[in-house]
């Protein structure tokens with residue numbers, strides 16, 4: 001009798017022991033899975049975290065919504081088959097709202113213009129100073145058919161195919177930015193190249209054609225004159241610009257030295273209208 005009882009007790013104890021081991025094993029597996037999942041996800045989303053950290057500097061937007069609208073444009077698609085319209089939902093999610101007279105366009109003057117607007121956001125705003133422009137400035141991205149991922153390597157080069165995700169984004173964003181331009185619009189062009197108004201540039205092919213005389217009064221070109229200047233406001237390509245412009249928009253052009261632009265950036269006491 002006693003022998004039988006202790007055997008049963010031993011059996012029960014062994015059973016409990018096995019259950020305990022199974023439970024501990026399950027807990028360990030769950031912890032490993034969670035840790036692995038977190039580290040894998042963090043590794044996968046370097047692009048995504050850049051996107052979010054840049055986005056979060058603009059407090060007034062829901063960055064998760066912006067990301068979702070962005071992603072749907074190219075994810076799970078052939079990276080040479082992302083047309084400009086793919087970004088329509090993104091533009092709808094984050095519409096450009098601009099103060100009249102502050103819109104600044106540029107062509108081949110990226111460093112000069114951004115060095116300036118970074119200090120004088122009270123005067124001018126470029127596309128790259130807006131949420132969408134600043135979040136994606138300098139980045140490369142694409143999707144792949146059959147994948148939910150965002151890739152930053154192996155993406156088509158700018159000129160490799162017209163409908164690539166990066167090029168289509170910038171063309172769509174430039175068009176939307178030009179659509180809302182109003183009042184006095186400014187553009188910085190370069191006097192250090194042969195054709196300051198180049199028909200293949202985004203400024204000539206996407207932006208200028210969308211300026212609408214019902215919104216835009218004047219287009220003021222600032223020709224940036226550097227030491228290696230080879231052209232200025234007398235350049236014949238500017239004739240083409242005035243011909244492309246919607247009738248009713250007046251045009252002006254002023255040669256301004258790079259040093260004057262830098263001075264205006266450095267001295268906030270200079271009124272915006274007195275920079276050049």
Ligand SMILES: *[C@@H]1O[C@H](CO)[C@@H](O)[C@H](O)[C@H]1NC(C)=O
Nearest residue numbers: 099100101102182183184218
């Ligand atoms: C834009 O500038 C013009 C003068 O150049 C001025 O008459 C107009 O009121 C300005 N518009 C805004 C919204 O500041």
Ligand SMILES: *[C@@H]1O[C@H](CO)[C@@H](O)[C@H](O)[C@H]1NC(C)=O
Nearest residue numbers: 209210211212213214215246
């Ligand atoms: C300007 O806008 C008006 C009305 O919004 C439109 O009818 C016209 O076609 C536009 N012009 C250009 C050049 O886009």
Ligand SMILES: *[C@@H]1O[C@H](CO)[C@@H](O)[C@H](O)[C@H]1NC(C)=O
Nearest residue numbers: 191225227228229230231232
């Ligand atoms: C370049 O700049 C110098 C000094 O401002 C000026 O004398 C010259 O005419 C300019 N050349 C052109 C092609 O604009």
Ligand SMILES: *[C@@H]1O[C@H](CO)[C@@H](O)[C@H](O)[C@H]1NC(C)=O
Nearest residue numbers: 229230231232233234235255
């Ligand atoms: C503008 O450029 C032309 C040549 O393209 C040059 O003859 C002229 O001196 C330049 N004007 C200025 C003010 O630099």
Ligand SMILES: *[C@@H]1O[C@H](CO)[C@@H](O)[C@H](O)[C@H]1NC(C)=O
Nearest residue numbers: 195197198199236237238240
């Ligand atoms: C002006 O535009 C025409 C047609 O778009 C082009 O053939 C010509 O080369 C352009 N001229 C300049 C000086 O850019």
